[in-house]
């Protein structure tokens with residue numbers, strides 16, 4: 001798509017996103033309590049590439065030089081204060097039936113199991129391994145979310161992609177049904193590191209691990225309906241994973257535009273941003289960026305906190321009410337910080353040994369002050 005960009009950037013703090021403050025070190029120290037996402041699949045299916053491209057900004061072409069993984073690589077994803085988790089990248093040849101292998105420990109703390117299948121290869125062997133892996137994991141921990149990435153689809157035609165997904169879905173679920181495991185649900189995604197599909201798929205995997213998702217979605221819905229916004233994403237800026245979006249359907253092009261906007265903003269900010277050392281006040285609550293497309297559409301980015309950014313798509317004429325949008329955004333940001341506050345309190349409660357409160361908070365209902373005075377066009381938060 002041909003685009004004319006007019007960029008207004010005042011995001012001098014975005015460079016800060018790449019550095020972690022002292023409080024994040026504490027998070028790292030308590031990393032064992034973080035949910036795990038396991039990356040499993042046959043050798044050369046693309047596991048390490050996915051992890052490097054999504055979380056370490058490796059360019060897809062560089063993955064050609066990645067060496068085969070020969071031990072479990074644990075990666076702590078602490079770049080987002082909202083979603084704290086570890087990614088464990090497994091060697092393709094791992095054998096779960098090896099007696100030295102403690103599947104209780106491994107799957108016990110697992111939030112999601114991502115099984116990667118190379119769609120450019122013959123996938124029958126991968127399907128066998130998928131079945132063996134998920135049944136084993138399900139027996140240990142039935143709460144795991146099972147995600148299947150039908151990967152490397154960049155080499156496939158559109159028809160071939162659909163057909164491959166249908167075939168893999170059918171075979172995998174039939175095999176589970178034959179084994180009497182109807183309760184084990186698999187989700188399927190078509191992915192490639194050469195486009196945004198891998199970021200989108202990972203966003204959905206991560207969202208399932210965010211207990212506050214319904215609250216965030218609700219806040220975004222209120223924000224967009226009261227501000228004339230078409231679509232809004234709450235992004236984890238470093239990974240370009242979206243933590244939440246409003247409940248209107250996501251179209252891939254909008255998501256790509258918003259991802260590209262984050263890249264543009266970070267690049268420009270890295271070049272022109274202020275760089276005084278040790279200046280913590282560089283965290284600028286007024287930071288924003290506007291990109292005008294040549295089809296009367298505006299992309300509007302506002303920083304929510306040092307990890308999250310709100311990126312909205314709206315029509316140019318609706319942007320005339322920028323004051324209103326900004327007011328609603330402040331209310332939205334306030335609500336998000338209250339969600340964080342609850343989360344932090346919950347964490348400190350669980351740190352002293354209490355597990356009892358997590359149920360109340362897991363449905364998102366523990367967010368305080370959602371019921372303030374209503375102003376017709378403003379977000380009620």
Ligand SMILES: Nc1nc2c(ncn2[C@@H]2O[C@H](COP(=O)(O)OP(=O)(O)OP(=O)(O)O)[C@@H](O)[C@H]2O)c(=O)[nH]1
Pocket residue numbers: 041042043044045046047048049050060062063064065066067068069070090091092093151152153154155191192193194
């Ligand atoms: N065409 C294409 N190639 C990919 C994609 N993802 C990964 N690859 C390539 O697949 C090859 C293997 O990738 P790895 O990430 O090392 O695979 P792995 O699953 O970690 O392999 P092991 O560590 O041996 O288990 C590399 O040459 C990557 O460049 C993709 O989306 N499309």
Ligand SMILES: [Mg+2]
Pocket residue numbers: 047048049067068069089090091092
């Ligand atoms: Mg690997």
